[in-house]
Amino acid sequence: MGVITDNVGLYADGLLGTLKICGLAAVAALLLGIVLAAFRVSPVAPLRATGTAYITLVRNCPLTIVLFFFAFGLPEVGINGAYFSFGVAGLAVYTAAFVCEAVRSGIGAVDAGQVEAARAIGLTFGQSLRLIVLPQAVRAVIPPLGNVVIAMIKNSAILGAFGVGGELYSVANTLNSARGEPALPVYTGVVIGYLIIIIPAGLLLRILEKRMTVTR
Amino acid sequence: MRIPQPPVRRRLLPARSLRRRWFAATALACAVTLAVAGCGGDTTDGKTVGAGTTPTFAAGTTMAKIAAAGKVTVGTKFDQPLFGLKGLDGKVVGFDVEIAKIISAGLGINESGITFVETPSSQREGAIQQSKVDFVVATYTINDKRKQLVSFAGPYYQAGQDIMVKKDNTTITGPESLRPANAKVCSVSGSTPAEKIKQYVDASNIVLFDVYSKCADALRTGQVDAVTTDNVVLLGLADASGGAFKLVDKPFTTEPYGIGIKKGDIAFCQFINEQLTAASADGRYAKAWQSTAGKVTGTTPTLPTLATCS
Numbered sequence: 001m002g003v004i005t006d007n008v009g010l011y012a013d014g015l016l017g018t019l020k021i022c023g024l025a026a027v028a029a030l031l032l033g034i035v036l037a038a039f040r041v042s043p044v045a046p047l048r049a050t051g052t053a054y055i056t057l058v059r060n061c062p063l064t065i066v067l068f069f070f071a072f073g074l075p076e077v078g079i080n081g082a083y084f085s086f087g088v089a090g091l092a093v094y095t096a097a098f099v100c101e102a103v104r105s106g107i108g109a110v111d112a113g114q115v116e117a118a119r120a121i122g123l124t125f126g127q128s129l130r131l132i133v134l135p136q137a138v139r140a141v142i143p144p145l146g147n148v149v150i151a152m153i154k155n156s157a158i159l160g161a162f163g164v165g166g167e168l169y170s171v172a173n174t175l176n177s178a179r180g181e182p183a184l185p186v187y188t189g190v191v192i193g194y195l196i197i198i199i200p201a202g203l204l205l206r207i208l209e210k211r212m213t214v215t216r
Numbered sequence: 217m218r219i220p221q222p223p224v225r226r227r228l229l230p231a232r233s234l235r236r237r238w239f240a241a242t243a244l245a246c247a248v249t250l251a252v253a254g255c256g257g258d259t260t261d262g263k264t265v266g267a268g269t270t271p272t273f274a275a276g277t278t279m280a281k282i283a284a285a286g287k288v289t290v291g292t293k294f295d296q297p298l299f300g301l302k303g304l305d306g307k308v309v310g311f312d313v314e315i316a317k318i319i320s321a322g323l324g325i326n327e328s329g330i331t332f333v334e335t336p337s338s339q340r341e342g343a344i345q346q347s348k349v350d351f352v353v354a355t356y357t358i359n360d361k362r363k364q365l366v367s368f369a370g371p372y373y374q375a376g377q378d379i380m381v382k383k384d385n386t387t388i389t390g391p392e393s394l395r396p397a398n399a400k401v402c403s404v405s406g407s408t409p410a411e412k413i414k415q416y417v418d419a420s421n422i423v424l425f426d427v428y429s430k431c432a433d434a435l436r437t438g439q440v441d442a443v444t445t446d447n448v449v450l451l452g453l454a455d456a457s458g459g460a461f462k463l464v465d466k467p468f469t470t471e472p473y474g475i476g477i478k479k480g481d482i483a484f485c486q487f488i489n490e491q492l493t494a495a496s497a498d499g500r501y502a503k504a505w506q507s508t509a510g511k512v513t514g515t516t517p518t519l520p521t522l523a524t525c526s
Contacts, residue, residue: 072430072433072434072437075434075437075438075439076437080437080438080439083423083439160405160424160426161405161425161426161430162425163402163423163424163425163430163434163439165405165419165422165423165424166419170405170406170424173405173406174405174406174410174411176406
């Protein structure tokens, strides 16, 4: 276990790197996912079709392939940029598909009478979604969204293969392959790193869930 | 019931017996070819080894054993372009293969007597220790850790970490020029070259992938300005790029490639070193290089100073 204590600095850097990637990707994925969910329940057929097409394409594509298209496809058509941006964008685009479906399930959980009442008092689709449906949907959506975010944090380990350096998993690669440290303690350190991120995230979600609960 | 089953099955499958016949025919053809080649002696590819010049060795030595058997098993890489690469035709080609041929020729064994066995990096020591091969020529860097398990003859080639850039790049001329040029450098994560380059480039300018082919792609699309690893690997990538990439050709580490043999077999080590020295003197070493890796480098290395056998 000396490997972990000797390289705490390296692990800490990796932890921060993973946090940075996941923080940015989570915000982007949530925003994009909510917009997509709105598309999927909207009364406008082309928007619905766009949302459905996005989900069909992205959710059914392995993350590796999505990332590959960002990291190697975009430069191919002349869009050059930092691999960090490509990686975060790829992760966000992929996760957004799952966020969308979680949010849509939440919208479905809101009683149809609520929507009918909102429309009856003259709210537009946008207003009823924003003011009536989504605030209620959020409660039902927090547990599945938590799952999506936790899965995303773990998925971020794959970014190391697409030129995004400095994340937690690549620390293990450096220690194990290049410096010849034994694999078992090195990867144990990585597990500890992910737990440090994910356990507090889980607790935060539970607190949120409790706060949002409305006794009916 | 069960015992008579196999012959019945065999009769039911004529294809198998046909295949057998084909094997027999091929074996016969091979034997004939061998006999002819044996009679012809040295005429096939200009090698000075024939039936009449079989060298003699002191009894009990590895050389005597191999020469008596008339065949040799050599471990090499099957996936290393220019050094040991197995083609679709099943033939392994490259500089390592040529070096193996030179050594085998010294034992009185021509090309047809050599069996090449794949020894990836992780399996080389094991193959030697378990006598699966007589020796290993497989871009095998000599280092102290490995010397505890096997012995090395040679080195027969001095590789080193180098830099590959686009053909028209003139600003990157060596590792020191990377920082001033603010160049993005690509390598494989967890590799020794990736660690080594950290002293020449800021961490934010190092891009790491899991395989070198991705680095080559990133270099092609302009995402990175340079790729770094052992020059041997870079040579293969540059060759595959069809002239789009070039090597800076200023190696800044030394990776002496040796021939791996059983630990402590000093006589065999000395014998191999003699063969290398002789091949270097009569031009076979240079010819081996020029017909393989030399096609890409243009330049021909000289045989490095051989280490003392121990």
